[in-house]
Amino acid sequence: MDSESSPDAMSRRELLRMIGLTAGGAAMYQAMSSLGFAAESPGHAPPDLAGAPRGASVLVLGAGIAGMVAAYQLRNAGYRVQVLEYNGRAGGRNWSLRGGDVYTELGGATQHCRFDDGLYINPGPWRIPYHHQGIIGYCRKLGVALEPFIQINYNAYMHSSKAFGGKPRRMREIKADYQGHVAELLAKSTRQHALDGAVTPEDQEKLLESLRAFGALDKDFTYKASLAASDRRGFQKDPGGGLSARPVPSEPIGLTDLLDSQLWGMLSMGDAYDMQQTLFQPVGGMGRIGEAFGRELGPLIRYNAKVTAIEQDPRGVTVRYQDTTRPGSSLTARADWCLCTIPLPVLAQIPMNVGRELAAAIAAVPYSSSVKLGLQFKRRFWEEDEQIYGGITYTDLPIMNIGYPSTGFHGSGKGVLLGGYIWGLSALEFTALPPEERVRLGVEYGSRIHPQYRSEFDNGVAVAWHRVPFTLGCFGLWTEETRAKHYDDLCRIDGRIALAGEHASFIGGWQEGAVTSAHDAIARLHARAVAQGEPA
């Protein structure tokens, strides 16, 4: 029902309104759906590429999500398409590491993943919000099954090494107590007439009623140990059955301790538009999407192709590349147009004859550093011992997050945790260590939250994105200033070259940024190709 207001959407909306008036609501919905309109923003739906000039060709650089979306749509529209990909697989950052996989990072350290069958870690993206209808649409088209990704788990931990004696608290305790205290304080202010100037007496009555529900307050608008509060934060003794079944309330955390702990800082994670329910993950690992695209495009993708130079002239684009399986080789590919999705830190090192503006934009965007640890344990102790099924524990330790699998609950075999999702300075420190040290540190830190780590740890992998040869970083970091100065330049077509990828979007770090950026770029490339008519 939500919609948007671009000129294109407005004309569709007019059409829909007329359908609604003449044929009724159901027909309108069908029309909305078939027009790709309902709740979709511009860019989610593939562009209309009708009328491709006969024989026109596009060279796509990079078989990540942006490159493969572009290749898929351009091929379907009748363009001759070739994709050059540095890796030996499709997907780019869309990637699952599974048992048997081998990964060599910059600097030469090689990791052999030894996870059990069916277990995996996603070094890159690991969740898909419901409104990322672009990538979701490709999952549907390519037959990639989706299952729920559990972001918020009230029984996972919030942990500060500086609060509560370093003992982790359950998220439900922090959330219930924060809401309870906030509701009590605002109720008190309201009843002491502090809002009299700003809120009408009628609204104050309704506000008080709402605060009681919101904060689990008692009849006097106080938040305290009670069955109502425990029915949010958990009980000291759960209600049960039969005799001796009466529940025993738990004791809330006091306001000062709660504010001091800083644990409220993570409470709104699940309210963020990109993190709110419902989220998805592909069954079997995020990499299923890249793999499906790779199968779909088949021989259009040339793997192990490392681009070394990009040169455009008035009639087309020539790309020089090496076959990385044949050191010293030098090959070329040429097409009328080039869609380049190479991550900016890599692209910045490749000679390319584009204008000053685009060159400056490419140089202006640093990439986020991030490290992900995948740890295999001998049993799913987080479920068996602690009743944590999916979701994330947040901690102020350098590992920052522990992510629990959203699937395979109660499996009797081994299990893999996201043992750390590390940002900023900590990520740089982890990146500087050899992979086995990163894993060792992850186990060390994690054991302060889960003591079972020490005896249950089996093996692990650690991907430090600044050492990933095909991106040299996790994703593009824009600021308001660099956006204002360089973003449009990065996206504008330069002669015969257009850039696409999450870096060329307002949804940085998400696959949806890659999809919508690719849709936008190929629509503009197509318009140019049509305007120029038949290729030379």
Added chain:
Amino acid sequence: MDSESSPDAMSRRELLRMIGLTAGGAAMYQAMSSLGFAAESPGHAPPDLAGAPRGASVLVLGAGIAGMVAAYQLRNAGYRVQVLEYNGRAGGRNWSLRGGDVYTELGGATQHCRFDDGLYINPGPWRIPYHHQGIIGYCRKLGVALEPFIQINYNAYMHSSKAFGGKPRRMREIKADYQGHVAELLAKSTRQHALDGAVTPEDQEKLLESLRAFGALDKDFTYKASLAASDRRGFQKDPGGGLSARPVPSEPIGLTDLLDSQLWGMLSMGDAYDMQQTLFQPVGGMGRIGEAFGRELGPLIRYNAKVTAIEQDPRGVTVRYQDTTRPGSSLTARADWCLCTIPLPVLAQIPMNVGRELAAAIAAVPYSSSVKLGLQFKRRFWEEDEQIYGGITYTDLPIMNIGYPSTGFHGSGKGVLLGGYIWGLSALEFTALPPEERVRLGVEYGSRIHPQYRSEFDNGVAVAWHRVPFTLGCFGLWTEETRAKHYDDLCRIDGRIALAGEHASFIGGWQEGAVTSAHDAIARLHARAVAQGEPA
């Protein structure tokens, strides 16, 4: 880590503390787990029934969850067990209606479910909270696979026919705007020194910082149209990729409209201990649990056995019953002990020689009325058109809820919604109608939220619990007063008869109440049997 404080638990806790001191944390966790201690409350874990008197027998009435849990444990402990079940299937209220199923309610109306293969509705329980470790433990033992149940969906609707012109709002809008306004008002009160007596200046600073995060407030602590607010409530135009990708903020709902709408009343649903993430459902329908128990117990269960009288004497219990497939038949079963799980409205009509206290307790508990509608549609329009994947829409219309399936996302075939989960007066009104009228009304009301209902509706079923012959109601409704007066009497063993079921628990209406009640009752029956030694 949470634990409880019964004497039994305390002694185990002492043991665990010693293990922790001598062998370290990991060993302690293993011991906690093997003792069934970690985060389990008394009653979640099956009782120790060692030392059953040789040849002792128990007659279990009812093959619902409570009866089958009891039969399973008693059988495993060496008791001779027979179960009498009124229905032709195991499970009781644990029940999934699937295509081909036939259901006849009190009054004779028969419904033939015509859902497509793989689609179902759960007329009874439909979700399992993570802390219901009793029923979860049986799923694990019996090999019933669990998958996430989506309770909270920020993109589902909150709908009031009296607010916003009857137009449904997305939950994310109501939640973000409520939190935003509450945070702004409390920040304002704080900065105007209304809290000066109650909160220290240091805490006020931290509180303000926390409110900005909690409410998505701007630097001046106001909640207004902004990218920060839209990053909770959703945008007017989503961020996208390429050029023209800039997001456009949406306009929050004003405080007065928000309070007037009463839609805040449902905001805390997902914070309730029984509804908070993570929740589960069995793959294939809740009925998979009852079916698995039925297979496990096999010939111990006699189906189509309608109990007509229960008579105890000093040496045992004799139960008279009819084989409902042979009208007029009269059979008897006898055992040393009887565990009766028959729902109270049915039990109250069966002659049984028990004391005044138990008889009064049985008569004292009315059962909730509730109606559930299962509606099959020709396509999953809620996903395709409206991006609603799982979760619940809340409405003030008599249907009260619309529940969306948590599985099978993007299936190209038909789909089944929970078209209404109806309580109170509305439930009585729906119950009074013939099933096809209930379905028709459900479609009529639902179409005010989803206009697609009218053209996409395929077929439906409607279960009104007051007309369900085997319970005559949905679950026992206790008040504080009836609990104080009758609860212990209901649970105490009367001679050779013990009652169990959700009605004999503090977790009314949940399967966990049935499990914990059964565990408690058989533990006490067993103690009596052991005290009495060999059976006569």
